[in-house]
Amino acid sequence: MKEAPLVAAGPHDTKALARRIRCQALHMVTQAKASHIGSALSIADIIAVLYGRALSVSPAAHRHSERDRFILSKGHACVAVYAALAETGFIDRALLGTYGIDGSTLMAHISHKVPGAEFSTGALGHGLPFGTGKALAAKLRGRSWRTVVLTSDGEWGEGSNWEAALFAAHHGLDNLICILDYNKLQSLRSVDETLRLEPLHSKFEAFGWAVREVDGHDHDVLIDALQGPPWQGGKPMMLIAHTTKGKGVSFMENRVEWHYRNPTPELLAEALAQIEREALDA
Amino acid sequence: MRNAFIEELVTLAEANDHVALIVGDLGYSVIEPFADRFPDRFINAGVAEQNMTGLAAGMASEGYHVFTYSIANFPTFRCAEQIRNDVDHHRLPVTVVAVGGGVAYGALGYSHHAVQDYALMRAMPNMVIAAPGDPLETRACLRWLVANPCPSYLRLGKAGEPRFHESVPDIMPGRWVSVHPGDGDAIMLSTGAALGAAIARADGRAVWSLPLWSMATKADQPAQLARHGRVTTLEDHLADGGFGSWLAESVAGTPAAARIEPITLSPEICDMVASQATLNRIGGLTL
Numbered sequence: 041m042k043e044a045p046l047v048a049a050g051p052h053d054t055k056a057l058a059r060r061i062r063c064q065a066l067h068m069v070t071q072a073k074a075s076h077i078g079s080a081l082s083i084a085d086i087i088a089v090l091y092g093r094a095l096s097v098s099p100a101a102h103r104h105s106e107r108d109r110f111i112l113s114k115g116h117a118c119v120a121v122y123a124a125l126a127e128t129g130f131i132d133r134a135l136l137g138t139y140g141i142d143g144s145t146l147m148a149h150i151s152h153k154v155p156g157a158e159f160s161t162g163a164l165g166h167g168l169p170f171g172t173g174k175a176l177a178a179k180l181r182g183r184s185w186r187t188v189v190l191t192s193d194g195e196w197g198e199g200s201n202w203e204a205a206l207f208a209a210h211h212g213l214d215n216l217i218c219i220l221d222y223n224k225l226q227s228l229r230s231v232d233e234t235l236r237l238e239p240l241h242s243k244f245e246a247f248g249w250a251v252r253e254v255d256g257h258d259h260d261v262l263i264d265a266l267q268g269p270p271w272q273g274g275k276p277m278m279l280i281a282h283t284t285k286g287k288g289v290s291f292m293e294n295r296v297e298w299h300y301r302n303p304t305p306e307l308l309a310e311a312l313a314q315i316e317r318e319a320l321d322a
Numbered sequence: 323m324r325n326a327f328i329e330e331l332v333t334l335a336e337a338n339d340h341v342a343l344i345v346g347d348l349g350y351s352v353i354e355p356f357a358d359r360f361p362d363r364f365i366n367a368g369v370a371e372q373n374m375t376g377l378a379a380g381m382a383s384e385g386y387h388v389f390t391y392s393i394a395n396f397p398t399f400r401c402a403e404q405i406r407n408d409v410d411h412h413r414l415p416v417t418v419v420a421v422g423g424g425v426a427y428g429a430l431g432y433s434h435h436a437v438q439d440y441a442l443m444r445a446m447p448n449m450v451i452a453a454p455g456d457p458l459e460t461r462a463c464l465r466w467l468v469a470n471p472c473p474s475y476l477r478l479g480k481a482g483e484p485r486f487h488e489s490v491p492d493i494m495p496g497r498w499v500s501v502h503p504g505d506g507d508a509i510m511l512s513t514g515a516a517l518g519a520a521i522a523r524a525d526g527r528a529v530w531s532l533p534l535w536s537m538a539t540k541a542d543q544p545a546q547l548a549r550h551g552r553v554t555t556l557e558d559h560l561a562d563g564g565f566g567s568w569l570a571e572s573v574a575g576t577p578a579a580a581r582i583e584p585i586t587l588s589p590e591i592c593d594m595v596a597s598q599a600t601l602n603r604i605g606g607l608t609l
Contacts, residue, residue, distance in 0.1 A: 152412060159383070163407055169373045170408055173380020180362055181384075200404070203373035210368075 046106045049099055049128055052092035054259045055322060057127055058085045062288050062315050064123035064136055070308045072140030074148050078286040078298035079117040082223045083190060085257045086281060090188065091124040094266035099129035102156045106185050109174050111159045113167020114192035114221065115149035121157065122146055130156035165198025167191060168218060172204045175216035188217045194226035197235045209248030214270035217277040221256065223285035225296055240280055249278040256281030289314055323478045323515070324352050324421055326457035330464045331389065332356050335363065338468055340385055344378050346371050346392035353391065375401040378416045379408035387415040387471045394422040394436040402442055410446040415471030423453070423477040423514055424558025425591065428598040436477070437587055441563025443475040447537055450495055453477045455517025455531040458487040463533055466493055479515035486517055496539025498546055504528030507551030513565045516556040519608045535568065543572035554583045558607055561586040
């Protein structure tokens with residue numbers, strides 16, 4: 041049977057979508073007593089821009105052959121993606137209430153069994169090699185869809201990422217975008233204190249990538265970077281997104297503990313109130 | 323086996339335009355027929371096995387059946403997590419090919435000995451192990467794998483192994499293949515390139531080979547074991563996590579378990595430098 045053309049969803053109001061992602065993510069980790077809320081809040085704006093504007097995907101045809109492929113390599117931040125999938129119609133919002141409970145499809149690291157999620161991760165350094173294989177397959181077959189991989193900063197300690205960085209540049213995969221969520225906090229301490237990545241921009245340029253450095257919470261610059269043609273023909277794209285871990289909830293911002301803690305009901309209410317106030321200010 | 327592998331893969335790739343080969347900068351004088359014939363489906367990933375396996379999984383998720391190729395432990399242990407998470411968990415058609423199974427690269431040393439690979443691969447729920455005993459079983463394994471794309475591991479010896487079958491045998495996972503008949507109810511059963519050693523030690527017993535096996539087909543073993551008396555298994559692998567252990571687990575706690583006699587390589591060879599023949603003898607596989 042011939043496939044109908046892909047009718048991409050949206051566009052959505054990405055700022056409103058980001059707020060809903062943050063609220064849903066907070067509800068999910070609170071209810072499941074799960075970790076990694078700081079990591080999810082860090083990428084909420086990036087995820088909102090991807091699902092709201094930049095990705096050519098459709099909830100009505102989530103396996104469409106011409107869709108853009110998005111891979112969350114930092115699988116522990118999955119609540120942000122599950123929330124985006126629910127808010128844009130890939131999955132039922134009610135499913136979010138099952139997060140992390142016995143028998144749920146919503147595993148606490150991103151799962152490919154969830155409609156709209158391409159690949160299960162959880163171990164770091166897997167998303168980019170896998171995405172590189174997808175981008176290479178698209179090139180070999182002359183297809184125009186793109187592959188977007190979102191990595192953390194800490195996971196650039198994994199050698200597999202650097203192997204893929206070499207490979208993608210060598211093969212000129214300008215249909216591959218890697219977003220690096222540079223919130224500068226790892227699991228115990230800062231990136232600088234753990235395993236220094238700087239100078240990151242020139243490092244990726246030296247690896248043969250087209251590199252852009254942006255504020256990872258500024259929707260306009262994210263949309264500009266993630267929508268449209270390759271930045272430079274023949275080069276994979278590295279978007280270094282400067283972010284704040286825990287972004288949007290003052291008492292979670294830049295605090296390592298919120299890699300692990302889950303909010304009490306009182307803290308959840310306070311966090312949701314802060315996001316509501318931001319909505320009113322907007 | 324290497325030559326049968328590449329000849330058969332080229333033949334299969336002619337008929338199946340989704341068959342691709344990725345090598346980890348190895349395969350000199352082996353892989354050229356494929357690389358020359360299908361340049362758009364041949365990739366040298368360089369000395370980077372984790373990426374080789376991850377990108378193979380990515381390509382497989384887009385419709386390719388990808389064969390990754392390297393020596394001994396490089397395409398297996400070096401990238402074990404990519405095989406476990408990216409390939410096996412996602413049930414993607416990637417066939418990991420290791421050349422130099424057992425101690426085929428004898429004097430190159432422990433880094434090049436694949437004597438724990440069954441242990442690694444058989445611990446993965448969706449993995450099919452293809453361990454052919456001769457060049458004809460190699461062809462049979464490849465034909466089965468291309469017809470039944472799945473997470474899989476093809477373990478080859480080196481070059482120059484003799485043929486033990488008259489023609490390409492019919493095979494399926496978990497089912498023993500008769501290599502030659504014998505007297506009595508005691509039999510030899512081998513997997514992989516240990517088949518020659520099994521024949522040499524048969525002493526009138528029938529010899530069987532099991533070239534395709536998996537976690538899922540362990541359940542098919544008790545019925546086959548029940549047709550025979552003592553079953554002596556042979557493998558060029560350590561006992562721990564090996565083929566004989568797999569077979570014994572299938573009947574653990576039953577009287578049939580006592581009839582299984584595994585012959586494996588002794589771990590003392592892990593510290594030794596010697597030819598394949600010498601290591602197999604000292605390790606207890608050959609007499």
